[in-house]
Amino acid sequence: xxxxxNEDRAAVKIRELAHLPGALLPILHALQEEFGYVDKxxxxxxxxxxxISHAEVHGVISFYRDxxxxxxxxxxxxxxxxxxxxxxxxxxTIRHVEGRLGVRLGETTEDASFTLxxxxxxxxxxxxxxxxxxxxxxxxxxxQIADFLIDSLQRRx
Amino acid sequence: xxxxxxxxxxxxxxxxxxxxxxxxxxxxxxxxRVDVSIVRNGSRGLFWLEPLLEVLxxxxxxxxxxxxxxxxxxxxxAGFLSGKPHSTCLGFTESIPYLKRQERLTFARCGIVDxxxxxxxxSHGGYRGLERALSLTPEAIVEQVTNSGxxxxxxAGFPTGIKWRTVLQTVSDQKYIVCNADEGDSGTFAxxxxxxxxxxxxxxxxxxxxxxxxxxxxxxxxxxxxxHAFETLKRTxxxxxxKGYLGSNVTGSGKSFDxxxxxxxGAYICGEETALLESLEGKRGQIRFKPPLxxxxxxxxxxxxxxxxxxxxxxxxxxxxxAEYYREFGTGRSxxxxxxxxxxxxxxxxxxxxxxxxxxxxxxxxxxxxxxxGRPLRAIQVGGPLGAYFPESLLDTPLDxxxxxxxxxxxxxxxxxxxxxxxxxxxxxxFAMEFCALESCGKCTPCRIxxxxxxxxIDRIIADQDRTNNLALLDDLCELLTDGSLCALGGLTPYPxxxxxxxxxxxxxxxxxxxxxxxxx
Numbered sequence: 001x002x003x004x005x006n007e008d009r010a011a012v013k014i015r016e017l018a019h020l021p022g023a024l025l026p027i028l029h030a031l032q033e034e035f036g037y038v039d040k041x042x043x044x045x046x047x048x049x050x051x052i053s054h055a056e057v058h059g060v061i062s063f064y065r066d067x068x069x070x071x072x073x074x075x076x077x078x079x080x081x082x083x084x085x086x087x088x089x090x091x092x093t094i095r096h097v098e099g100r101l102g103v104r105l106g107e108t109t110e111d112a113s114f115t116l117x118x119x120x121x122x123x124x125x126x127x128x129x130x131x132x133x134x135x136x137x138x139x140x141x142x143x144q145i146a147d148f149l150i151d152s153l154q155r156r157x
Numbered sequence: 158x159x160x161x162x163x164x165x166x167x168x169x170x171x172x173x174x175x176x177x178x179x180x181x182x183x184x185x186x187x188x189x190r191v192d193v194s195i196v197r198n199g200s201r202g203l204f205w206l207e208p209l210l211e212v213l214x215x216x217x218x219x220x221x222x223x224x225x226x227x228x229x230x231x232x233x234x235a236g237f238l239s240g241k242p243h244s245t246c247l248g249f250t251e252s253i254p255y256l257k258r259q260e261r262l263t264f265a266r267c268g269i270v271d272x273x274x275x276x277x278x279x280s281h282g283g284y285r286g287l288e289r290a291l292s293l294t295p296e297a298i299v300e301q302v303t304n305s306g307x308x309x310x311x312x313a314g315f316p317t318g319i320k321w322r323t324v325l326q327t328v329s330d331q332k333y334i335v336c337n338a339d340e341g342d343s344g345t346f347a348x349x350x351x352x353x354x355x356x357x358x359x360x361x362x363x364x365x366x367x368x369x370x371x372x373x374x375x376x377x378x379x380x381x382x383x384x385h386a387f388e389t390l391k392r393t394x395x396x397x398x399x400k401g402y403l404g405s406n407v408t409g410s411g412k413s414f415d416x417x418x419x420x421x422x423g424a425y426i427c428g429e430e431t432a433l434l435e436s437l438e439g440k441r442g443q444i445r446f447k448p449p450l451x452x453x454x455x456x457x458x459x460x461x462x463x464x465x466x467x468x469x470x471x472x473x474x475x476x477x478x479x480a481e482y483y484r485e486f487g488t489g490r491s492x493x494x495x496x497x498x499x500x501x502x503x504x505x506x507x508x509x510x511x512x513x514x515x516x517x518x519x520x521x522x523x524x525x526x527x528x529x530x531g532r533p534l535r536a537i538q539v540g541g542p543l544g545a546y547f548p549e550s551l552l553d554t555p556l557d558x559x560x561x562x563x564x565x566x567x568x569x570x571x572x573x574x575x576x577x578x579x580x581x582x583x584x585x586x587x588f589a590m591e592f593c594a595l596e597s598c599g600k601c602t603p604c605r606i607x608x609x610x611x612x613x614x615i616d617r618i619i620a621d622q623d624r625t626n627n628l629a630l631l632d633d634l635c636e637l638l639t640d641g642s643l644c645a646l647g648g649l650t651p652y653p654x655x656x657x658x659x660x661x662x663x664x665x666x667x668x669x670x671x672x673x674x675x676x677x678x
Contacts, residue, residue: 021457022419024439029381029420050439063441064422066381082343083538086588087501087576088529120425120592122382123346124169125574126204126499126506135384139172139204 002036002071009034010042018049024060028067037068072115073108075153078132081105081118084125093129096143100150113154159192160238163211163218165268166197167353168385169346174226175208181229182210189233199354201268202508203255211250214240220247255524260486261510262494263471264347267354272389275396278357284402286473290365291410298369299325302472304480306492311337311428311465312540312569313645314558317472320462323452324370327460332372334363334414335437335456335463338379338386339421339428342541344500344572347508348466352379352386355470356393360416362469364407365476366462367414375414376456378433380421390418425542425596429644430463432598443598444644465570467496486512491557499525501538501574518552521575532577536585536661540569542592543649545656546585565656567649582664586657587615593650603638604647610634611654618665628658628665 003009013030017023027046031038043057050057061067079094094105097116101109105118124130127139133149141149164170164179179195186193201209209222210232219240221232228245235243247253261267270277278284290298303318324332336359340348351359363375377394379387394416397403405413424442426432431445434456455461471493475483484492491513497520499506504526509515517537521527528534536546539556545566547554554564561568576585590611597604611634618627635651642648658665 022437022439025419025422025436029422056440059441060439063443064424066423082592083542083585083588084344084501084572084574086585087574087580089579119382119423120596121341121343121345122168123340123349124172125344125346125501125572126503127169127172127207128501130172132382137168137172137385139169 002034005035005039005041007041007045010039011045014042014045014049023050024052024057025064028061028064032067035071037071040069071112073112075113075134076115076117077150078117078119078122079105080120080122080124080128080130082121082125084121085128085130088128090129093141093143093146097146097150100147114150159194161194161196161213162238163196163198163213164208165200165354166272166385167200167207167350168383169204170200170207170209171385173207173223177226178208178210178224178229181226185229185233191238193238196271198270199267199272200350200508201250201256202264202350203253203505204507205505206247210237212237212240216240216249218250220250220253221245222247255505255507255509258524259510260494260512262474262483262486263358263467263496264351264355264508264510265474266358267350270355272354272356273392273396275357275393275400275402278355282477283357283473284361284408286476287361287365287368287402287408289476290368291408291412295325295369295371298365298476301476301480302369305475305483306480306487306490307468307471307475307483308491308558309465310467310471310496310570312342312567314568317464317468320452320464321366321370323450324372324460324462327453329460331374331457331459332370333456333459333461334366334370334372334375335430335434335461336363336375336377336466336469337428337430337433337463338377338383338466339433340383340466340570341380341425341428342543342570342572344538344541344574345498345570346500347496347498347571349383349386350508351466351470352383353389356389357397358470358473359390359466360394360397360403362472363416364403364414365472366464366469368407368412370460370462372460372462373413373415375416376437377416377418378421378427378437379418380427381423387418387420394418424598425592426598426646429646431644433463434461441598443600446643467570488512488514488555488557489559491559495556495568496571497524497556498570498572499575500572502528502530502577503573503575504529513557514555516553516555517547517573520556520573521552525575528575528577530577530579532579534575535578535580536576536582538574538576538585538653539572540567541572542589543567543645543652544569544572545652546582546660547656548660565652567652582657582661583615583619583667586654586665587612587619589650589653589657590615593646596646598646601641601643601647603641604643604650607634607638607642607647608650611638611650615654619667621668624666631658
């Protein structure tokens with residue numbers, strides 16, 4: 001579970017890793033792991049620590065699909081839409097989940113319970129369609145199984 | 158006496174419920190007061206049988222699969238701990254035809270050993286390659302790799318020994334070994350399996366590479382979509398370091414080599430070696446102009462070997478068994494084994510390591526058992542999102558670099574994605590352009606702009622707007638992408654697009670257009 005953005009804790013994380021060669025990606029991953037996203041308030045702190053410009057930090061954050069600019073929902077469902085999953089009709093499962101949660105891939109539900117994300121290959125291509133829910137992989141995910149996964153989380157909430 | 162039960166910890170096995178099966182086995186063993194020790198091994202690569210549970214008996218390992226957590230009770234009742242029959246029993250694992258017919262060199266230990274056990278690795282022949290390498294001169298190590306005929310398994314197929322020689326001969330105070338573990342091609346999972354199932358073989362291969370070319374530092378760049386592989390590597394690198402297999406005095410040889418594991422961030426382009434280097438340096442994953450080659454000016458401007466996981470994981474067996482042993486496998490200029498990954502709409506999806514030369518038909522039918530849906534096969538994409546779509550009529554093409562190139566296709570990383578007759582090839586062609594647009598690093602215009610224009614042109618073709626002229630325009634655009642792009646992303650996107658048009662023209666001539674799925678970021 002991620003926690004609320006905290007400038008001091010962020011600064012500690014950044015300083016812990018700043019000595020690494022090529023430290024920027026490890027820093028951004030550490031921030032996202034802690035807070036679920038990379039707050040824009042981190043940009044000047046990182047830039048200072050690594051002695052690079054704000055623009056360079058922003059450029060890296062915006063280049064990589066992984067880094068979010070806003071807090072995600074409580075659960076993150078990544079749905080693969082690469083070729084192997086397409087061959088097993090992942091589109092139907094994706095449309096079903098989008099319809100059920102009322103959001104498209106790349107969006108977060110209004111109650112902030114779910115963030116849906118597209119992913120391009122989880123390396124589970126012999127078990128398509130594949131998804132990753134809160135970091136856990138699932139194979140052969142039909143619409144019914146997707147419902148089951150979402151139900152089990154909603155029941156727990 | 159404790160009975161050893163193997164339950165894969167591989168992400169694909171976990172995706173089918175292996176963790177729950179492991180918990181159920183622990184619970185049942187406790188309730189029945191029997192002593193069971195569980196090993197979370199890698200996957201054997203027979204994914205339709207996952208979770209595949211194995212029991213060690215005096216006669217050998219006996220397999221049961223696929224096993225659901227609620228079936229574990231019944232397994233205990235049937236006496237599986239002594240290898241007794243059960244409806245899911247598959248007999249001796251090694252005798253399962255899918256596995257028996259393979260030639261597992263790189264994957265010799267995957268699924269057999271405990272991935273986190275260095276002693277298990279060593280007792281199964283691990284680190285013999287390094288031992289041999291340490292008795293050779295750097296030139297002799299490079300010569301072994303060159304003579305083995307090993308070519309880069311990441312997709313480009315460049316001779317590994319030649320790359321190493323360039324780095325060896327380039328004078329520098331610092332050199333690097335970089336493992337490209339950004340396995341982004343759909344339909345591929347061989348890298349992931351090795352990293353999760355036999356990680357020490359990769360660490361050993363990188364150490365040998367370091368000693369061969371005079372590099373003391375290495376990085377493994379793992380994609381973020383592989384959190385399990387990342388964790389396993391982090392742990393095993395620490396173990397290797399603790400036991401003196403990494404560090405300033407590798408196995409007491411006086412040679413120095415150490416490794417760090419880094420995580421990518423969801424950019425397909427970082428599988429391109431120069432973009433990967435930029436990313437490791439903490440920058441946007443934009444590709445670099447070549448030359449200079451990374452072998453001359455790579456990471457932080459220093460000479461760098463950049464090799465794929467499978468390439469590096471194959472080095473130990475070459476050093477251990479000798480170049481001659483390895484090159485006896487294969488055909489023509491494709492020596493050794495190819496790790497074919499059967500994926501998508503295929504009944505028996507999984508990993509097939511065989512000498513180069515198996516035909517697509519043999520792979521898909523003799524191993525894969527045809528389509529998963531049971532419907533007729535219509536198209537196959539080999540080599541990831543940049544690979545050509547082949548029709549049924551090309552199924553007799555042997556899986557080797559040259560044979561595929563002759564048919565305007567590419568073996569790439571060995572991924573084979575099967576589609577049945579429900580596939581809409583216009584949609585697939587469109588997706589290839591969409592993917593290129595989504596993943597373009599933006600450095601060169603043909604790829605950055607051309608891919609978006611490509612989606613639009615295909616949309617017009619599908620919507621039957623001035624079809625003939627738009628098909629000609631698509632051809633022209635593809636020629637520009639091929640000739641004008643800086644790297645393989647823009648340069649090869651025309652492969653899937655044009656092969657779809659060429660072999661499946663009827664899908665581009667339908668009266669009723671499909672509604673394209675909008676692009677998502």
